[in-house]
Amino acid sequence: MEDPSDIPCLSQSQQHVLETFSKPAHLHRTLPQNAQIQRAVGSLVSQIPNTGYGIEKTTAHLLGDVVPALNGQALSPNYYGFVTGSVTPAARIAENLVSTYDQNVQVHLPDTTIATELEDRALELLLELLHFTVEAWPGRTLTTGATASNIIGLACAREFIVNNAIRRRSKQSTSPRKETVGEDGLLAACRAADITDIQVLTTMPHSSLKKASSVVGLGRACFHRVSIAENDIAFDLDVLEDRLKRPHTVSIVVISCAEVNTGMFATRSYLEVGRLRSLCDKYGSWLHVDAAFGLFARILNDSQEFRHISDGAKGMELADSIAGDAHKLLNVPYDCGFFFSRHAGLAQQVFQNPKAAYLSSDISSAGMIQSPLNIGLENSRRFRALPVYATLVSYGRTGYEDMLQRQIRFARRVAWYIHQHRDFDLLPRSLRDEASIYQRIYIIVLFRAKEDTLNNTLIKRLNASCQMYVSGTSWENQQAFRIAAANWQVDPERDSALVQEVFERALTDWRHESS
Numbered sequence: 001m002e003d004p005s006d007i008p009c010l011s012q013s014q015q016h017v018l019e020t021f022s023k024p025a026h027l028h029r030t031l032p033q034n035a036q037i038q039r040a041v042g043s044l045v046s047q048i049p050n051t052g053y054g055i056e057k058t059t060a061h062l063l064g065d066v067v068p069a070l071n072g073q074a075l076s077p078n079y080y081g082f083v084t085g086s087v088t089p090a091a092r093i094a095e096n097l098v099s100t101y102d103q104n105v106q107v108h109l110p111d112t113t114i115a116t117e118l119e120d121r122a123l124e125l126l127l128e129l130l131h132f133t134v135e136a137w138p139g140r141t142l143t144t145g146a147t148a149s150n151i152i153g154l155a156c157a158r159e160f161i162v163n164n165a166i167r168r169r170s171k172q173s174t175s176p177r178k179e180t181v182g183e184d185g186l187l188a189a190c191r192a193a194d195i196t197d198i199q200v201l202t203t204m205p206h207s208s209l210k211k212a213s214s215v216v217g218l219g220r221a222c223f224h225r226v227s228i229a230e231n232d233i234a235f236d237l238d239v240l241e242d243r244l245k246r247p248h249t250v251s252i253v254v255i256s257c258a259e260v261n262t263g264m265f266a267t268r269s270y271l272e273v274g275r276l277r278s279l280c281d282k283y284g285s286w287l288h289v290d291a292a293f294g295l296f297a298r299i300l301n302d303s304q305e306f307r308h309i310s311d312g313a314k315g316m317e318l319a320d321s322i323a324g325d326a327h328k329l330l331n332v333p334y335d336c337g338f339f340f341s342r343h344a345g346l347a348q349q350v351f352q353n354p355k356a357a358y359l360s361s362d363i364s365s366a367g368m369i370q371s372p373l374n375i376g377l378e379n380s381r382r383f384r385a386l387p388v389y390a391t392l393v394s395y396g397r398t399g400y401e402d403m404l405q406r407q408i409r410f411a412r413r414v415a416w417y418i419h420q421h422r423d424f425d426l427l428p429r430s431l432r433d434e435a436s437i438y439q440r441i442y443i444i445v446l447f448r449a450k451e452d453t454l455n456n457t458l459i460k461r462l463n464a465s466c467q468m469y470v471s472g473t474s475w476e477n478q479q480a481f482r483i484a485a486a487n488w489q490v491d492p493e494r495d496s497a498l499v500q501e502v503f504e505r506a507l508t509d510w511r512h513e514s515s
Helices: 006-022 034-043 055-069 089-101 115-129 146-171 186-193 207-215 237-244 270-283 294-299 307-312 346-351 385-420 434-440 458-463 492-514
Strands: 139-143 197-202 223-225 231-235 249-256 286-290 321-325 337-341 424-427 444-449 471-475 478-484
Touching: 006 055, 034 055, 089 385, 115 139, 115 337, 115 385, 139 146, 139 346, 146 186, 146 197, 146 207, 146 249, 146 286, 146 321, 146 337, 146 346, 197 207, 197 237, 207 223, 237 249, 237 270, 249 270, 270 286, 294 307, 294 385, 307 434, 337 346, 385 424, 385 434, 385 444, 385 492, 444 471, 458 478, 458 492
Parallel strands: 197 223, 197 249, 249 286, 286 321
Antiparallel strands: 139 337, 321 337, 424 444, 444 478, 471 478
């Protein structure tokens, strides 16, 4: 330590953490009071101090002013916004070590640190948890989240479909072309392949997919929906094939493995994904899965209670690539996502650092592990693998299955309460009865108030309690709301009772104001 006061201040902050986590989870406020936020904003230092405040005053400022204004997304099991996970105790312990040892996990240097070996092992454990064959997914890395993973996935897909088109054309030509997207750029490669259009074909894409498409140069306008008329999330295979067969066009097909508003799945069986795989193979297309939280349905058993959900995640092993979040249902700290690909060297064609000798591995000792900086977006990376490894080792397959079962059972309890309530509509409207609710609800409950005057203020009324937090969305061009259960601490009976209490209190206040 540089200063004698460093250790007492570090101890003070650690003591605060220990006291915080000694409090029962359900007693933590989900949101700070508005007055606490305003006080914290007013306390923020307005300009850089010349000599600095010192660590003691800074620690007091952080604990006394800033911390009370933070939300309780990691502390309270009743934070239901944005499919936000918490942090398991094992992951929290590992996260403290991450800051202490601050590894830059970029180049695979096995003689200097275990960091890259551990990251690869963590990814293997995650594949095993999700019932994937490890050897089938040699392209794997951790990312900042599903958005970054989707960028990697679409970049690899772009490389694959355009380069394949170049090779097919070269076979028909007396002068073979050697252009690739990674080396020559998208325009030159498309000219070489005689490609005039690149399209992304999907059903109900998450906004991060369109963001990723813009980043990799395909544009947001390249998306085309290929869903059936009566169900926007499900694929219409005839419409899909009509688009795949277009001349001078290459395609990326994306499966939404749990749609963001409803948690419902784009495919219903291994056989259906197999049909998508066959079409992609027939037309030289890439099959990508956007599975921020839906992929974890693969850890469920095939009992009647969960069969409908587990069926929605079957067949994903047939995809070319998968993007997912670990900071959701795996409950590790923000930010953490993962990317899996069945194509070993493709990511390196896109993301390698060329002619950078100082960033090279010792090839003789590197083995099969690729340097992370050559297969992903960042050259500098935090040791986010350690919490992933720790939580998987600590809780194992049965621990994560139990977490997800509790989250689903909670969501179904809340959905049934809303369905029965005279003042609310459960969405989508295809959830008509108790059987469909207790089979099809995953971890998200989508709803709205029947009265517009209540609907317009509902989210404010619910969140004003500071006991729970829900986030807003839009469904069928109307304002709606989501309750998303992703916290490892969920207790179905306790937490559904709290939700009902907060709802009824909000209704009582609204009726009183309306009378």
